[in-house]
Amino acid sequence: MTLRIDPKRVEDAAKELYIRALKKLPPDIKRGFDTLVARESDSTAQSVLGVMVKNIAVAEATDNLLCQDTGLPIYNVTIGRNVVVDGVALKAAIRRGCERATREHPLRSSVVHPLTRVNEHTSCGEGMPVIHIDFSDTFDGLRIEMIPKGSGSENNSWLRMAIPAEGIDAIKRFVVDCVLDAGGKTCPPTIVGVGVGGTSDLCVHLAKRAATRPLGTHCADAQGAALEAGLSKAVNLLGVGPQGLGGDATAFAVHVELAATHITMNPVAVNMQCHSARRASAVFTEAGVEYGY
Amino acid sequence: MAHYELTLPVTEDAVRALRVNDTVTLQHRLFGIRDATQIAMFDRGRATRLDLRGHAVIHTAPNVKKVAVSDEHPAGYASVCIGTTTSMRMERFTEPLLRDCGVRIVVGKGGMARGSLDAFRKYGGVYLAIVGGTAALETTWIEAIEDVDLDDLNPESLWQFRIRDFGPLLVAMDSHGQSLYDSVNEAARDRRAAALAALNVAR
Numbered sequence: 222m223t224l225r226i227d228p229k230r231v232e233d234a235a236k237e238l239y240i241r242a243l244k245k246l247p248p249d250i251k252r253g254f255d256t257l258v259a260r261e262s263d264s265t266a267q268s269v270l271g272v273m274v275k276n277i278a279v280a281e282a283t284d285n286l287l288c289q290d291t292g293l294p295i296y297n298v299t300i301g302r303n304v305v306v307d308g309v310a311l312k313a314a315i316r317r318g319c320e321r322a323t324r325e326h327p328l329r330s331s332v333v334h335p336l337t338r339v340n341e342h343t344s345c346g347e348g349m350p351v352i353h354i355d356f357s358d359t360f361d362g363l364r365i366e367m368i369p370k371g372s373g374s375e376n377n378s379w380l381r382m383a384i385p386a387e388g389i390d391a392i393k394r395f396v397v398d399c400v401l402d403a404g405g406k407t408c409p410p411t412i413v414g415v416g417v418g419g420t421s422d423l424c425v426h427l428a429k430r431a432a433t434r435p436l437g438t439h440c441a442d443a444q445g446a447a448l449e450a451g452l453s454k455a456v457n458l459l460g461v462g463p464q465g466l467g468g469d470a471t472a473f474a475v476h477v478e479l480a481a482t483h484i485t486m487n488p489v490a491v492n493m494q495c496h497s498a499r500r501a502s503a504v505f506t507e508a509g510v511e512y513g514y
Numbered sequence: 515m516a517h518y519e520l521t522l523p524v525t526e527d528a529v530r531a532l533r534v535n536d537t538v539t540l541q542h543r544l545f546g547i548r549d550a551t552q553i554a555m556f557d558r559g560r561a562t563r564l565d566l567r568g569h570a571v572i573h574t575a576p577n578v579k580k581v582a583v584s585d586e587h588p589a590g591y592a593s594v595c596i597g598t599t600t601s602m603r604m605e606r607f608t609e610p611l612l613r614d615c616g617v618r619i620v621v622g623k624g625g626m627a628r629g630s631l632d633a634f635r636k637y638g639g640v641y642l643a644i645v646g647g648t649a650a651l652e653t654t655w656i657e658a659i660e661d662v663d664l665d666d667l668n669p670e671s672l673w674q675f676r677i678r679d680f681g682p683l684l685v686a687m688d689s690h691g692q693s694l695y696d697s698v699n700e701a702a703r704d705r706r707a708a709a710l711a712a713l714n715v716a717r
Contacts, residue, residue, distance in 0.1 A: 276647070276649070283653075286577060286649060287647065287649065288595075289575070327577070329575065329578075340668075340669075372599075373647075393710070393713045397710060401702055401703060404698075405623070406624040408600075408646045455709040455710070455713045456709065464646060465695060466643060466698060495646075
């Protein structure tokens with residue numbers, strides 16, 4: 222059986238996903254808070270974490286947004302097996318859904334033209350929403366993941382084109398220094414996403430993928446997984462703490478994603494996800510659309 | 515470490531009494547400002563009819579819904595979700611806010627830098643840290659959107675909120691030259707070597 226994807230259903234899902242992502246944190250992030258609360262030794266940090274946890278409950282009880290920053294909308298589409306989809310129609314449908322969420326909920330449009338700074342109040346514009354399309358042979362159907370990326374964390378993004386002679390130490394040092402540089406601006410505790418290798422643009426993209434990966438998942442590469450384990454411990458020795466007000470809970474975790482790179486290159490990028498690590502997903506199958514995280 | 519209930523507007527003395535690590539709950543009124551609001555006011559010379567003297571401002575751009583003007587919604591806006599943005603981008607506007615507009619309290623997240631700390635000392639001001647990313651909770655502390663000015667900048671308009679039990683907020687920068695962010699950052703930089711050693715990296 223081949224599933225034909227109806228653009229109207231994609232449009233509805235794109236709208237629904239944006240609103241869902243803004244209102245309810247995924248279970249892995251909630252568990253991440255439990256872990257941080259259990260090991261926090263600083264009293265100010267305990268009270269800051271307590272407010273964050275309370276906010277998650279208030280957002281659910283009042284059916285409200287977790288954070289006022291509706292972010293830059295990112296849609297990650299994965300096309301599985303046995304699917305027929307009109308790519309152009311799919312992208313247009315996602316854009317319409319994003320616009321409808323903004324108008325119909327309503328949501329604050331956080332999107333402006335980069336030069337004129339004009340806000341069309343649609344959460345859309347040139348190249349926005351961001352839509353990534355990839356393929357997978359591990360499932361039947363189509364999956365759309367939606368990530369509203371807040372600007373507090375996005376405004377602190379780094380790329381360094383290190384060289385081979387600097388080795389892996391340059392990567393480790395860079396990540397520690399980015400966490401120090403970010404301080405409280407990125408709304409810690411964060412998920413620190415680290416991209417290693419690739420081209421400059423791929424490296425930054427990997428950092429974003431790492432920052433938005435569910436907690437408890439690991440880099441598929443064994444060396445990458447070892448690096449993220451070491452960095453996760455190290456950045457939490459710094460004492461930046463929740464909101465940069467001091468404490469143990471600087472990061473939920475450091476995530477690493479990597480790609481092969483050039484013999485002369487050793488690029489590293491850092492992108493962070495704030496504590497409101499929002500994410501929602503929809504899977505289209507023969508049975509219908511199933512929402513999750 | 516004391517707790518204060520402050521009803522806006524406040525006097526210079528009331529603000530100078532606050533010390534880092536004290537906590538404050540605000541009552542009555544709060545103004546919302548953002549990057550574009552302050553670029554308009556201080557770079558482009560646009561005046562506002564709203565009187566900020568002795569008042570508190572919060573770094574925000576809210577999610578709102580346009581509604582009919584009524585007693586409940588005097589500005590024709592209902593709040594959907596109101597939260598706080600990263601303060602540091604607006605660092606250069608703290609001094610004119612205090613000097614020219616008479617603002618006494620800045621509420622924000624992530625902290626501000628030297629210029630703001632100097633302005634707090636010089637004019638008598640304070641920075642209150644709110645927990646960023648907790649807008650659902652913050653929205654429950656806001657009773658109404660009372661007024662709005664410079665609304666062509668929406669959502670970065672100048673907002674006037676009626677508030678109740680807004681807090682507790684943490685005094686993170688005071689008028690005596692103390693900044694919690696500076697002390698945390700200094701301590702964190704001192705721990706850099708330990709973090710790198712844990713990664714088997716020299717320096």
